[in-house]
Amino acid sequence: MPSVEIPLEKWTGQVHQVTLGAGGRKTVTVGGENTLPYLHFDGTIPNKTAVAIEIQDIAPADWSPTLLKAWGDVVNDPATWAKKAVEYGAEAILLNLKSAHPDEGNTGIAEAKAVTDKILSAVDVPLIVIGTGVADKDNEILPAVSEAARGQRIAIGNCEEKNYRTVVAVCIADGHIAIPSSPVDLNLAKQLNILLTDAGLPIDAILMDPTTGALGYGLEYTYSVMERLRMAGLGGDKLTAMPIINNVGEDAWKQKEAKVAQGLPESWGDMETRGIIWEEQTAISLMQAGSNLVVLRHPQSVAKVGAAITKLMG
Amino acid sequence: MALTGVQIYKFLPKTNCKECGFPTCLSFAMKLAQRATELGACPYVSDEAKSNLEAASRPPVRLVTVGVGEKKIEVGNEVVLFRHEKTFVHPAGLVLRVKDSDADAVAKAKEAAAYSVERVGINMYLDGIAIENDSKDAAKFAKLAADVKAATDVALILMSSDTAAMKAALEKVGEDKPLIYAATADNADAMIELAKKYSCPLAVYGNGLQEVADLTEQAAKAGVEDLVIDPATRGYADSLDALTQIRRLAIKKSFVALGYPVITFPGEGAESIDDEAMLAGMHIAKYASIIVLDNFSPAVAYPLLTARLNIYTDPQKPIQMAAGVYPLGDPKADSVLCVTTNFSLTYFSIAGELENSGYPSHLLVCDTEGLSVLTAWAAGKFDAEKIAKAVKEFKLPDTLSHKKIILPGGVAVLKGDLEDELPDWEILVGPREAMAIGSYLKQNWS
Numbered sequence: 001m002p003s004v005e006i007p008l009e010k011w012t013g014q015v016h017q018v019t020l021g022a023g024g025r026k027t028v029t030v031g032g033e034n035t036l037p038y039l040h041f042d043g044t045i046p047n048k049t050a051v052a053i054e055i056q057d058i059a060p061a062d063w064s065p066t067l068l069k070a071w072g073d074v075v076n077d078p079a080t081w082a083k084k085a086v087e088y089g090a091e092a093i094l095l096n097l098k099s100a101h102p103d104e105g106n107t108g109i110a111e112a113k114a115v116t117d118k119i120l121s122a123v124d125v126p127l128i129v130i131g132t133g134v135a136d137k138d139n140e141i142l143p144a145v146s147e148a149a150r151g152q153r154i155a156i157g158n159c160e161e162k163n164y165r166t167v168v169a170v171c172i173a174d175g176h177i178a179i180p181s182s183p184v185d186l187n188l189a190k191q192l193n194i195l196l197t198d199a200g201l202p203i204d205a206i207l208m209d210p211t212t213g214a215l216g217y218g219l220e221y222t223y224s225v226m227e228r229l230r231m232a233g234l235g236g237d238k239l240t241a242m243p244i245i246n247n248v249g250e251d252a253w254k255q256k257e258a259k260v261a262q263g264l265p266e267s268w269g270d271m272e273t274r275g276i277i278w279e280e281q282t283a284i285s286l287m288q289a290g291s292n293l294v295v296l297r298h299p300q301s302v303a304k305v306g307a308a309i310t311k312l313m314g
Numbered sequence: 315m316a317l318t319g320v321q322i323y324k325f326l327p328k329t330n331c332k333e334c335g336f337p338t339c340l341s342f343a344m345k346l347a348q349r350a351t352e353l354g355a356c357p358y359v360s361d362e363a364k365s366n367l368e369a370a371s372r373p374p375v376r377l378v379t380v381g382v383g384e385k386k387i388e389v390g391n392e393v394v395l396f397r398h399e400k401t402f403v404h405p406a407g408l409v410l411r412v413k414d415s416d417a418d419a420v421a422k423a424k425e426a427a428a429y430s431v432e433r434v435g436i437n438m439y440l441d442g443i444a445i446e447n448d449s450k451d452a453a454k455f456a457k458l459a460a461d462v463k464a465a466t467d468v469a470l471i472l473m474s475s476d477t478a479a480m481k482a483a484l485e486k487v488g489e490d491k492p493l494i495y496a497a498t499a500d501n502a503d504a505m506i507e508l509a510k511k512y513s514c515p516l517a518v519y520g521n522g523l524q525e526v527a528d529l530t531e532q533a534a535k536a537g538v539e540d541l542v543i544d545p546a547t548r549g550y551a552d553s554l555d556a557l558t559q560i561r562r563l564a565i566k567k568s569f570v571a572l573g574y575p576v577i578t579f580p581g582e583g584a585e586s587i588d589d590e591a592m593l594a595g596m597h598i599a600k601y602a603s604i605i606v607l608d609n610f611s612p613a614v615a616y617p618l619l620t621a622r623l624n625i626y627t628d629p630q631k632p633i634q635m636a637a638g639v640y641p642l643g644d645p646k647a648d649s650v651l652c653v654t655t656n657f658s659l660t661y662f663s664i665a666g667e668l669e670n671s672g673y674p675s676h677l678l679v680c681d682t683e684g685l686s687v688l689t690a691w692a693a694g695k696f697d698a699e700k701i702a703k704a705v706k707e708f709k710l711p712d713t714l715s716h717k718k719i720i721l722p723g724g725v726a727v728l729k730g731d732l733e734d735e736l737p738d739w740e741i742l743v744g745p746r747e748a749m750a751i752g753s754y755l756k757q758n759w760s
Contacts, residue, residue: 002527002531002569002570002571003524004523004524004527004563004569004571004572006523006559006562006563007559007562007563007566007567009562038550038551038554039554039555039558040551040555041555041559062670101753102753103752103753103756133749213659215617215620215621215624216433216617216620216623216624216662217659217662217663217666218659218662218663219621219624220397220624220625220627220629221659223397223599223624223625224396224397224398224629227396227397227398228398231396254666254670255666256669257616257617265431265432266612267429267430267431267432267612267616268431268612268613268616269611269612269613269614269615269616270611270612270613271613272613273587273611273613273614274612274613274614274616274617276588277588277591277613277614277617278617280588280591280592280595281591281592281595281617281618281620281621283592284592284595284596284599285595285596285598285599285621285624285625288596288599288600289599300588301588304586304588304589304592305592307585307589308550308589308592308593308596311549311550311551312550312551312554313551314551
């Protein structure tokens with residue numbers, strides 16, 4: 001009889017370990033593994049995938065009715081919303097500065113600073129703050145956010161080629177983590193990591209965002225770019241070995257599968273269930289490709305994905 | 315280890331008889347090396363050559379067929395551990411389990427088997443029904459198998475550890491080549507006999523990979539090689555370990571005794587529908603070939619089928635959208651008109667942003683052979699002439715009340731050429747990134 005000997009995969013590199021939260025806040029550490037996702041028999045995985053919940057600084061105008069029903073009135077006040085999110089199991093809060101977007105109210109420095117302060121005092125879990133994606137606007141508001149959170153090691157995005165200098169400068173000055181976003185491309189992700197580290201940002205102050213394509217909307221591209229990034233990093237390339245953050249909720253819930261109630265084929269089934277499963281499937285797939293921090297929107301997905309992560313940690 | 319085409323060629327008759335379907339022995343050898351054909355296609359290969367070549371010509375994961383006809387399940391033949399290395403080949407079969415103790419079993423089977431849903435022009439459906447002998451009554455089991463066969467057209471899996479019950483069911487549905495589940499250390503001899511007698515594929519169930527390997531070895535020696543394996547892992551961590559190890563042994567070590575498709579049961583031990591679906595999703599990504607679900611509803615089946623479609627898409631051949639005009643958000647004659655390429659991801663990014671923009675739109679998709687905007691432009695497959703041709707082909711001058719078209723910002727350079735091609739049109743240059751379409755329209759569309 002042939003005897004089964006399990007071939008082990010030994011990698012020379014490991015994912016950088018990044019800790020969010022400092023200065024009396026709770027901390028969350030991600031990364032540090034020297035194996036592909038959850039393959040405990042191959043190596044060590046010191047930290048599990050963390051789950052964050054996204055909240056916005058104004059009540060969302062375009063969210064799925066399924067999400068609005070689940071959250072109820074708390075969406076009208078970011079601090080209450082953040083507290084509720086922690087009750088639902090958020091290990092970190094992602095604050096989306098939606099109101100600062102030129103199309104959504106174009107609020108400025110004062111508002112960004114005020115809401116950051118508010119969330120920081122409302123909850124004690126680590127904070128992630130995402131700007132508008134409009135580089136000029138982000139260059140204006142993100143420094144204020146950074147200053148408001150000085151010493152508390154929050155993560156700040158989006159950091160792209162156009163605005164990385166500003167984000168890196170404030171992250172270094174105030175002790176934060178930068179979130180570089182690249183458009184589903186291994187080389188561009190690495191290039192941005194090089195720019196950030198060349199500008200002086202410590203390698204353990206980067207959480208990279210490869211851009212999340214939701215289930216049915218480019219998931220397979222994100223999946224394979226992440227898998228390749230992870231294999232390159234484990235293979236010893238320190239500039240691709242950053243932990244990965246996936247804003248799963250944002251991309252999953254903007255699709256019509258998660259959002260639209262009327263006029264759909266019967267074969268799509270119940271809208272609420274479908275939307276939640278859409279988010280959960282996006283998360284579980286990307287976790288298999290190396291996600292270290294998933295950001296979700298629905299409380300039920302937070303619970304179920306969290307339970308799956310616990311089981312994957314064995 | 316895999317042999318090269320030239321190494322394989324040395325073992326072939328070198329007569330170029332063409333009976334294998336290839337013009338020369340060398341071209342047949344090359345196809346064997348790529349695992350694109352089977353050695354059995356050569357009628358004249360010597361026994362000695364056969365034994366030398368068998369290990370090398372055998373696909374690392376055997377191709378196994380369950381069922382007959384149009385809706386048979388073909389799984390296996392996988393050659394990589396990571397989809398970006400080449401592609402995953404045969405999409406995992408998604409199957410619903412019904413039990414012979416359940417009065418609604420036939421109705422449930424019928425509903426699941428009749429389910430189908432369309433996505434990017436692809437019709438997706440569940441692949442089979444697993445029938446479990448939960449009642450421990452052989453006659454009940456055989457009757458349900460016969461009833462499900464009559465009520466559906468999908469592949470069947472017969473689940474019983476009782477060989478008498480299995481025999482009774484095979485008498486009813488054996489001609490449909492159901493998967494026999496499962497041979498275990500206790501009943502292997504009898505189950506192998508049944509698989510032989512009815513020429514059906516056989517699943518083996520073993521605790522631990524060694525027990526599985528011993529069982530497949532026993533079955534293969536007895537001449538039953540269409541095998542599916544169940545390593546008896548039911549949770550997240552244990553099944554990820556086992557499935558990864560099986561695929562790794564098969565592909566990297568050519569370990570024949572585990573070179574078979576794997577069957578999983580994510581519903582066993584799941585705490586909720588979500589839990590079952592997530593475990594099934596993990597199995598789609600990581601190495602299951604047949605996934606037996608215990609719950610069916612469209613709201614869960616649709617995401618799972620989509621996950622399978624995504625993971626099994628060939629990374630070298632992007633899914634293309636058909637060229638045409640796509641309505642987004644119920645557009646009228648005076649609504650926005652944008653143009654883009656037929657790379658599915660490009661289409662989805664832009665369609666998603668347009669749908670969320672609050673501006674009902676027409677999206678004109680040009681055939682660029684699946685290339686994205688900049689790549690297509692660089693390759694000369696997305697130019698002014700092509701866009702102008704598409705505008706006319708899809709009769710936009712007749713259906714729209716305006717003559718304004720928005721170009722992707724990445725190809726702003728085409729504006730002049732397009733003005734020449736469409737002289738009475740106003741050519742607008744949109745943003746470079748899909749994400750910015752909403753704000754662009756707010757500022758530029760009136």
